Amino acid sequence: MPDIRLSVNGEAIEESAEARLTLADLLRERLHLTATHLGCEQGVCGACTVLVDGVPVRSCIRFAAACDGQAVQSLEGLEHDPVMEALRAAFTRHHALQCGYCTPGMLIMARDVVLRLPDADPARIRLEMSGNLCRCTGYLGIIEAIHAVILARRG
Amino acid sequence: MKPAPFTYHRAASLEQAVALLAQGGGDTAVLSGGQSLGPMMNLRAARPSQLVDIGRLEALRGISVAEGHVRIGALSTHAAIEDGAVSGPLGRVLARVAAGIAYRAVRNAGTIGGSLAHADPAADWPAALLALDARIHLRGPGGDRAVAIDAFLAGAFETAKAADEVIVAVDVPALGPTARFGYVKFCRKPGEFAEALGAVLYDPGSAQARVVVGATGSRARRLPAAEAGLAAGLSPAAADIAALLAPVLGNPSALVLKRQTAAVHRALQEVLTDA
Structure with missing residues (x-):
C-alpha cells in the first residue's frame, strides 16, 4: 500500500492507503472532511471539486497516491478566505442553492472564476461554470451571485 | 463507483x-x-x-520553440495551453482548441499527451493536431522514435504507440503569417464530447490546406479531395462535402451526416471568409 504524504488545508497528513483510494474518499472517509461531495464519480458533475496546488480539480477521479507531496484545499480550508466569504454571502443573497449538494463544488469553482477572470460577464460565468451541475436552482442565482462578487471586487 | x-x-x-x-x-x-x-x-x-x-516526470514537461515548430511536452495541461503557454499565432490556435476541452477543473489536470494516447474518437486534440500536422515523439525500450500524427492515430482508442512506449512530446509546425484555422464542433452542452467536429488549416501563402473530420466514431480523418479544392482557394458546397464524408463515416445516418457536413462546412467557411 502506498504511503501518502500531503498537506490538507495546511495540515501535514500521512496516510497509508490502497492505491485505488481517491482523493475524495481520502478527504471524506479518512479525514472526515465531508464538505467535498460525491455525485457522479466520473468527473462530470463537479460536486467533488477541490484545489490541488491551488487549482480546481475533480477529487473523485484523482487517486490519493498521485497527490503525494501536493497541497490540497477543500471547502473547509477556505472558511476564512476573503473571496469565499464574499461568495458565501452572495450565494445566500441570490438564492444560489436549494438542497446544497452541488454547493461546495460550485463555491470552489466560483472562487477560481472570480480570481482568474476578473472581467467575466454573466455569459462567460455561465460557460465557466458549465462543468458543475445543479439540479435545483436552474443556475440563475448561481450566475448572479458570482457576477455580483466580480462586480463588487471591480469597485 | x-x-x-x-x-x-x-x-x-x-x-x-x-x-x-x-x-x-x-x-x-x-x-x-x-x-x-x-x-x-x-x-x-x-x-x-x-x-x-508518469505525472511528475520533468522530461515530459516544458514547451520550447525550435526551427519551424513548437515542441510541447506531453504533460502540458489543456489549461496551460488555454492560458497561452504556446506563444504566437499557433499558440492562439492551440489555446482556442484547449479552451473547448471539457471543463476548467478537468483541463487543470488533463494533458495533451494523455489525450493523444487515449485517442477517444470524439476528443479535440487528435483532430486538431491532425489538421496542424503534428508529430508525436515516443520513448520505448528500443529508444526514441517520432511518428506523424496521421500514422499515429489508428482507430477508436487505438494508436501506433506500443504498450511499452510513452509519449514524450508533440511537435507542431509553426504557422505562417497568412495561415488560418477553422474549428467547429457540436456538443450537447459545453465541455461534452463532440458529436461532430471539423478542423481546417489553410495557408494561402504556402498553398497548405488540411481538412479534417473528427468525432467519426473511429479516428479523425483528412479529406484529400476537399484539401485539393481548398488549396486552390475554392469553397466547396455543402452537398460536395457530404458526398466526401459519407464513405469516410461509413454509412452514417442522415442526422450524423448532416451534422458532420455542417461542422466541416463551417470550419471551411471560417478560413475562407475575410476577417
Whole structure:
C-alpha cells in the first residue's frame, strides 16, 4: 500500500492507503472532511471539486497516491478566505442553492472564476461554470451571485 | 463507483517508466492527468492491474520553440495551453482548441499527451493536431522514435504507440503569417464530447490546406479531395462535402451526416471568409 504524504488545508497528513483510494474518499472517509461531495464519480458533475496546488480539480477521479507531496484545499480550508466569504454571502443573497449538494463544488469553482477572470460577464460565468451541475436552482442565482462578487471586487 | 484494485508505481524517470511498462505486460496502464483513465476505472470500463504514474516526470514537461515548430511536452495541461503557454499565432490556435476541452477543473489536470494516447474518437486534440500536422515523439525500450500524427492515430482508442512506449512530446509546425484555422464542433452542452467536429488549416501563402473530420466514431480523418479544392482557394458546397464524408463515416445516418457536413462546412467557411 502506498504511503501518502500531503498537506490538507495546511495540515501535514500521512496516510497509508490502497492505491485505488481517491482523493475524495481520502478527504471524506479518512479525514472526515465531508464538505467535498460525491455525485457522479466520473468527473462530470463537479460536486467533488477541490484545489490541488491551488487549482480546481475533480477529487473523485484523482487517486490519493498521485497527490503525494501536493497541497490540497477543500471547502473547509477556505472558511476564512476573503473571496469565499464574499461568495458565501452572495450565494445566500441570490438564492444560489436549494438542497446544497452541488454547493461546495460550485463555491470552489466560483472562487477560481472570480480570481482568474476578473472581467467575466454573466455569459462567460455561465460557460465557466458549465462543468458543475445543479439540479435545483436552474443556475440563475448561481450566475448572479458570482457576477455580483466580480462586480463588487471591480469597485 | 470505485475502481478495481491495482498496484501503483510512480515512475522516478522516463527510463524507469518504460522499464515498468515493458515488465508489466498488457494490462499495465500509464497515468498522466487521469482525466479519461480515472472515470473509466471508476466505471470499471478499464481494470488495469498496474498503473505507472508518469505525472511528475520533468522530461515530459516544458514547451520550447525550435526551427519551424513548437515542441510541447506531453504533460502540458489543456489549461496551460488555454492560458497561452504556446506563444504566437499557433499558440492562439492551440489555446482556442484547449479552451473547448471539457471543463476548467478537468483541463487543470488533463494533458495533451494523455489525450493523444487515449485517442477517444470524439476528443479535440487528435483532430486538431491532425489538421496542424503534428508529430508525436515516443520513448520505448528500443529508444526514441517520432511518428506523424496521421500514422499515429489508428482507430477508436487505438494508436501506433506500443504498450511499452510513452509519449514524450508533440511537435507542431509553426504557422505562417497568412495561415488560418477553422474549428467547429457540436456538443450537447459545453465541455461534452463532440458529436461532430471539423478542423481546417489553410495557408494561402504556402498553398497548405488540411481538412479534417473528427468525432467519426473511429479516428479523425483528412479529406484529400476537399484539401485539393481548398488549396486552390475554392469553397466547396455543402452537398460536395457530404458526398466526401459519407464513405469516410461509413454509412452514417442522415442526422450524423448532416451534422458532420455542417461542422466541416463551417470550419471551411471560417478560413475562407475575410476577417
